Amino acid sequence: MHIIDRRRDASGKSLGNRQRFIRRARALVRHAVREASKDRKITDTGRGGEVTVPADGVREPSLRRAAKGGMREYLLPGNKNYIEGDTIERPPSGGGAGGASANGEGEDEFRFVLSDDEFIDLFLEDLELPDLAKRQVMGEEKSQPRRAGYRSSGPPSQLSVPRTMRNSLSRRIALRRPKPDEIAALEDRLKELEDAGADEDEILSLRAELERQGLRARAIPFIDPVDVRYRRYESVPKPVAQAVMFCLMDVSGSMDEHLKDLAKRFFSLLYLFLSRRYRYVEVVFIRHTHEAKEVDEETFFHSRETGGTVVSTALEEMIRVQADRFPANAWNIYAAQASDGDNLPIDNEKTVALLKTVILPLCQYYAYIEVGREPEERRRGGEPPSTLWRAYDLIQSPQIPMAMRKVRDRRDIYPVFRELFERKSHAASTGA
Amino acid sequence: MKIKPAKNKLLFEGADWNFETLARIYDGVAEIGLGELGLDIYRPRIEVITSEQMLDAYASTGMPLFYRHWSFGKQFVRNETLYRKGWQGLAYEIVINSNPCVVYLLEENTATMQTLVLAHAAFGHNHFFKNNYVFQQWTDADGILDYLAFAKNYIAECEDRYGVSEVERVLDAAHALQNQGIHRYPGKRTIDLRSEEKRERERREHGERLFNDLWRTVPEQGKKTKKRSERDRRRALLGLPEENILYFLEKTSPRLKPWQREVIRIVRHIAQYFYPQRQTKMMNEGCATYTHYEIMQRLVDRGQITEGAYFEFLHSHTNVVAQPNFDDRRYYGLNPYALGFAMMKDVERICVSPQAEDRQWFPDIAGNGDPMGTLKDIWANYRDESFVSQFLSPHVIRKLGLFLVVDDYKEKDLSVDAIHNERGYARVRRALARHYDVARHDPDIQIVDVDLEGDRRLELRHHIVDGVTLDEDDTERVLQHLANLWGYEVYLIETAGEGEPATKHHAEPVHPFV
Numbered sequence: 001m002h003i004i005d006r007r008r009d010a011s012g013k014s015l016g017n018r019q020r021f022i023r024r025a026r027a028l029v030r031h032a033v034r035e036a037s038k039d040r041k042i043t044d045t046g047r048g049g050e051v052t053v054p055a056d057g058v059r060e061p062s063l064r065r066a067a068k069g070g071m072r073e074y075l076l077p078g079n080k081n082y083i084e085g086d087t088i089e090r091p092p093s094g095g096g097a098g099g100a101s102a103n104g105e106g107e108d109e110f111r112f113v114l115s116d117d118e119f120i121d122l123f124l125e126d127l128e129l130p131d132l133a134k135r136q137v138m139g140e141e142k143s144q145p146r147r148a149g150y151r152s153s154g155p156p157s158q159l160s161v162p163r164t165m166r167n168s169l170s171r172r173i174a175l176r177r178p179k180p181d182e183i184a185a186l187e188d189r190l191k192e193l194e195d196a197g198a199d200e201d202e203i204l205s206l207r208a209e210l211e212r213q214g215l216r217a218r219a220i221p222f223i224d225p226v227d228v229r230y231r232r233y234e235s236v237p238k239p240v241a242q243a244v245m246f247c248l249m250d251v252s253g254s255m256d257e258h259l260k261d262l263a264k265r266f267f268s269l270l271y272l273f274l275s276r277r278y279r280y281v282e283v284v285f286i287r288h289t290h291e292a293k294e295v296d297e298e299t300f301f302h303s304r305e306t307g308g309t310v311v312s313t314a315l316e317e318m319i320r321v322q323a324d325r326f327p328a329n330a331w332n333i334y335a336a337q338a339s340d341g342d343n344l345p346i347d348n349e350k351t352v353a354l355l356k357t358v359i360l361p362l363c364q365y366y367a368y369i370e371v372g373r374e375p376e377e378r379r380r381g382g383e384p385p386s387t388l389w390r391a392y393d394l395i396q397s398p399q400i401p402m403a404m405r406k407v408r409d410r411r412d413i414y415p416v417f418r419e420l421f422e423r424k425s426h427a428a429s430t431g432a
Numbered sequence: 433m434k435i436k437p438a439k440n441k442l443l444f445e446g447a448d449w450n451f452e453t454l455a456r457i458y459d460g461v462a463e464i465g466l467g468e469l470g471l472d473i474y475r476p477r478i479e480v481i482t483s484e485q486m487l488d489a490y491a492s493t494g495m496p497l498f499y500r501h502w503s504f505g506k507q508f509v510r511n512e513t514l515y516r517k518g519w520q521g522l523a524y525e526i527v528i529n530s531n532p533c534v535v536y537l538l539e540e541n542t543a544t545m546q547t548l549v550l551a552h553a554a555f556g557h558n559h560f561f562k563n564n565y566v567f568q569q570w571t572d573a574d575g576i577l578d579y580l581a582f583a584k585n586y587i588a589e590c591e592d593r594y595g596v597s598e599v600e601r602v603l604d605a606a607h608a609l610q611n612q613g614i615h616r617y618p619g620k621r622t623i624d625l626r627s628e629e630k631r632e633r634e635r636r637e638h639g640e641r642l643f644n645d646l647w648r649t650v651p652e653q654g655k656k657t658k659k660r661s662e663r664d665r666r667r668a669l670l671g672l673p674e675e676n677i678l679y680f681l682e683k684t685s686p687r688l689k690p691w692q693r694e695v696i697r698i699v700r701h702i703a704q705y706f707y708p709q710r711q712t713k714m715m716n717e718g719c720a721t722y723t724h725y726e727i728m729q730r731l732v733d734r735g736q737i738t739e740g741a742y743f744e745f746l747h748s749h750t751n752v753v754a755q756p757n758f759d760d761r762r763y764y765g766l767n768p769y770a771l772g773f774a775m776m777k778d779v780e781r782i783c784v785s786p787q788a789e790d791r792q793w794f795p796d797i798a799g800n801g802d803p804m805g806t807l808k809d810i811w812a813n814y815r816d817e818s819f820v821s822q823f824l825s826p827h828v829i830r831k832l833g834l835f836l837v838v839d840d841y842k843e844k845d846l847s848v849d850a851i852h853n854e855r856g857y858a859r860v861r862r863a864l865a866r867h868y869d870v871a872r873h874d875p876d877i878q879i880v881d882v883d884l885e886g887d888r889r890l891e892l893r894h895h896i897v898d899g900v901t902l903d904e905d906d907t908e909r910v911l912q913h914l915a916n917l918w919g920y921e922v923y924l925i926e927t928a929g930e931g932e933p934a935t936k937h938h939a940e941p942v943h944p945f946v
Contacts, residue, residue: 002478003451003454003455003458003478003479003480004477004478004479004480005451005479005480006479006480006481006482006485006536007480007481007482007485007539009481009485012484012488013485013488013491013492014487014488014491014492014504014505014508016500016505017491017492017500017501017502017504017505017507017508018505018508018509019505020500020501020502020505020596020600021502021503021504021505021506021508021509022505023502024502024505024600025502050513058502058506059909060503060506060604060607060608061608061905061906061907061909061910061913062608062609062610062611062906062910063608063609063611063612063875063877063902063906063907063910064611064874064875064902064903064906065873065875065900065901065902065903066900066901066902066903066904067903068841069841069899069900069901070841070896070898070899070900070901071838071839071840071841071898071899071900072838072839072840072898072900073836073837073838073839073849073863073866073867074836074837074838074839075766075834075835075836075837075860075863075864075867076758076834076835076837077755077756077757077758077766077832077833077834078755078756078757078758078759078760078832078833079758079833079834079835079851079852080757080833082835082848082851083848083851084848084849084850084851084853084855084856085847085848086847086848087845087846087847087848088837088845088846088847088848089845089846090839090844090845090846110506110510111510111513112509112510112512112513113509113512113513113516
């Protein structure tokens with residue numbers, strides 16, 4: 001008995017069906033993905049996961065008998081004390097006694113798990129980096145192999161059969177290697193003459209000819225080592241698009257855990273988005289109070305600092321880091337700033353000047369997110385714009401790559417993010 | 433039972449197996465299955481697969497290859513989710529009615545389970561596929577794998593040529609009608625000359641036996657020359673009424689393109705291929721379960737599996753044939769494994785040691801002493817419905833405590849109509865046979881009329897049985913698909929007969945195939 005081991009075969013035969021299903025239910029799934037992402041932890045933002053879509057959208061109808069009405073018989077096992085003629089109270093709709101044929105499709109929603117990639121693709125569908133094409137900067141050059149003709153030695157895996165055969169053929173033609181047909185024709189003719197008892201000389205000359213040709217065929221090989229060609233590669237330096245993302249955050253006393261959480265969500269989304277678009281994405285975390293410092297992620301989100309709020313320090317730090325490590329001609333630079341809007345009033349002027357003259361010309365995009373409290377926690381009614389908001393609002397214009405939005409609740413993060421990066425026919429991102 | 437410690441005879445020890453063990457297990461099982469039980473099987477092709485591949489196979493109704501469609505993807509993600517959450521285990525095996533008979537074994541099975549599964553699938557199901565008349569009549573085990581390969585390529589080519597969404601629309605519509613794509617009655621077979629002659633001779637002899645010269649003297653009535661109406665004429669031309677809607681569309685639909693007809697044909701052929709499985713679900717499982725039980729018992733008797741393995745087998749076997757009572761939380765309808773196994777075990781009992789009652793109910797087989805021969809005859813010549821109506825014994829009815837509840841929507845309460853007693857046996861048996869009659873579960877829908885030269889309105893009729901109408905929502909959707917395929921108006925009239933109240937469904941093509 002021969003038993004076949006299929007375990008090494010590629011699995012995922014259903015991938016095509018799966019993709020068709022997701023495409024079919026795209027609108028539903030997209031909606032479900034967005035719903036699901038609202039309640040997720042930041043670390044899970046980029047993961048796949050379970051989504052639920054209404055079953056109605058992916059229903060497969062058939063002509064079948066209704067679940068109710070008419071005369072029905074049920075055959076049930078395990079009778080204990082019923083006797084013929086007993087009546088049983090009708091169970092409240094469906095269920096109960098109606099188990100005899102349980103193949104009705106009584107589902108009203110449909111749950112399934114999306115893979116990481118599927119999730120993110122749907123999640124970030126229709127989003128686009130503003131001005132990506134126009135200002136895409138190619139960074140460091142990485143060498144990549146590229147086909148470059150043929151060579152006469154190399155590893156067997158790179159053997160080029162067509163080229164080798166071509167050489168072989170041209171050599172055989174040039175050296176007039178007899179073809180098998182020709183030899184066969186000669187043999188036939190010889191046999192014919194022998195059978196016919198023809199002229200001795202003719203037969204002899206034919207034999208000699210045949211021998212000569214046979215010798216030739218043996219001496220000139222079908223494939224000679226000189227024919228063999230291998231594919232040749234050259235490594236060509238190729239620039240790779242890379243991006244750096246600066247996260248700037250105010251960590252002064254007024255930024256509590258809730259506001260930091262909102263900011264962090266925004267940063268996560270931005271990171272996810274950039275890493276889908278660029279092969280290499282670096283992240284730089286800069287936090288500031290009245291002074292700014294580059295820190296690691298853990299410190300950035302979790303340690304508390306006290307002090308005043310001077311935004312310009314963060315911008316200065318960013319400029320320093322950028323000049324130090326991320327030359328503008330090699331990196332696509334993105335920056336996202338999160339703050340509750342407080343700033344030392346006298347610092348505004350400097351901040352705006354830095355932003356306008358140094359940072360914005362460097363950046364592909366600069367997003368400012370102002371995080372705030374839930375509406376009911378705000379005491380004042382028509383809440384006046386914060387110091388920083390007013391300052392930034394002054395430099396807003398369609399020409400500069402900067403956008404600003406307010407976020408109050410976790411639920412707003414994604415819509416705001418979408419709004420910032422939505423694919424637009426005409427790129428015009430202005431403030432709120 | 434005494435198990436002799438015969439180490440060298442053991443097929444395997446412990447739970448682990450490799451391909452050598454598997455081959456030895458197969459040989460051990462085959463020795464009993466083919467040698468002692470005398471089963472007649474297709475050559476099996478045994479393949480070991482991973483759980484992920486098993487999930488893949490689930491999605492394409494177990495077939496090794498299938499065309500692509502989103503509904504299989506839906507199936508796949510559903511099963512995957514259930515499996516990953518641990519709500520649903522995977523099948524230990526999948527077996528395909530093909531020649532060679534493909535048997536997939538899950539790699540996670542223990543050696544005992546592989547033994548059980550080989551006996552169950554490679555011998556039980558396989559024997560049933562090869563010998564049962566509905567499979568012989570309706571399926572072509574030799575050709576199915578090639579046909580599926582053709583179908584897959586054809587549909588992939590159509591997708592390349594006409595676009596995925598165009599093909600998907602046709603498939604959606606055809607899938608909605610696939611239960612109406614089955615020929616339930618075999619067509620006329622071309623008879624060879626010899627049997628034609630035989631039939632002719634028998635007919636003549638019959639005529640000669642009944643010949644009576646007096647008939648000649650009976651005055652002949654004036655022949656009623658019924659003029660066939662125009663409607664009858666065109667119905668006869670189109671072969672109406674026709675219950676195979678997909679077939680009718682494929683042959684007659686005025687607007688479909690050739691490739692669309694071919695896609696419909698593929699769906700129809702595959703639906704037809706699976707139809708016998710629906711008709712014999714209970715018997716098929718019963719046959720396989722009986723076979724594995726018998727083979728495992730004999731392996732133990734021969735000392736070819738250890739006591740531990742035997743207990744593992746019993747544990748799994750009892751789970752498979754468990755039948756929860758109707759008031760049990762786990763109750764989910766009649767378990768086909770349980771009922772099939774119980775009935776076949778009972779046939780064995782009747783053949784070997786019948787009671788007086790059995791002699792009265794089953795005079796043909798009671799005490800004939802040949803259970804295997806009797807069962808093989810049953811496996812070959814019955815389907816679920818006829819098997820129950822012939823072989824459900826009072827003994828099994830009592831054992832399972834079967835009782836019949838009737839739910840009439842006109843009555844306030846349900847009533848217990850028959851129980852497992854003298855008065856009830858026959859009625860329980862008839863009701864159970866009806867329960868397994870697939871033709872009764874599928875609504876009786878036929879195309880009754882269409883005027884191809886006129887408005888081309890397609891008229892369908894659903895003959896209501898027991899007052900059960902069609903599911904309204906689904907019917908509207910299916911009719912919409914049908915109207916799109918047909919290209920013109922479609923009517924469906926539901927009625928229980930002439931003069932009874934009728935409901936009418938109606939659909940017009942919104943997005944016809946052109």
